[in-house]
Amino acid sequence: MGCYKCIESTLIPIFILLLSLNSVMPCKDLSTTFYNKTCPKALKTIKSSIRAAVSSNPRNAALLIRLLFHDCFVQGCDASLLLEGVGSEKLSPANNGVLGYEIIDAAKAAVESVCPGVVSCADILAIAARDACVAIIKNYNNYMLKKKTF
Secondary structure, X not given: OHHHHHHHHHHHHHHHHHHHHHXXXXXXXXXXXXXXXXXXXXXXXXXXXXXXXXXXXXXXXXXXHHHHHHHHHHHOOOOHHHOXXXXXXHHOHHHOOOOOHHHHHHHHHHHXXXXXXXXXXXXXXXXXXXXXXXXXXXXXXXXXXXXXXX
């Protein structure tokens, strides 16, 4: 049970950092409604996939946030970390131990089944990290806490 306090104390600052990037980076061309016409079920599909992954293992939320961080750290949030092959970011020693690829693959497959070829992997990764933060915080608030006695 103490592990959830660690998760909360780690994820909340990261979530705040992700939100603060909105004020630091120029975002005039970005929109939360970008896929409303081309793939209206995209956000709901990603959210459902990520909630299932986080519900099955709360650690998956941290894995997705770390995955997004490592993707964005080098040359921007372009999903290049998801690419495989010789010389890829995925095989770089700096990304050794990064996990959660299968969660993104599942979310991508779910979105592709609804609207193939529309939603970018970079967007899926960013939305997945956001939804993972929200899911873990909601899951954490549902746990019964008992008074610690000494």
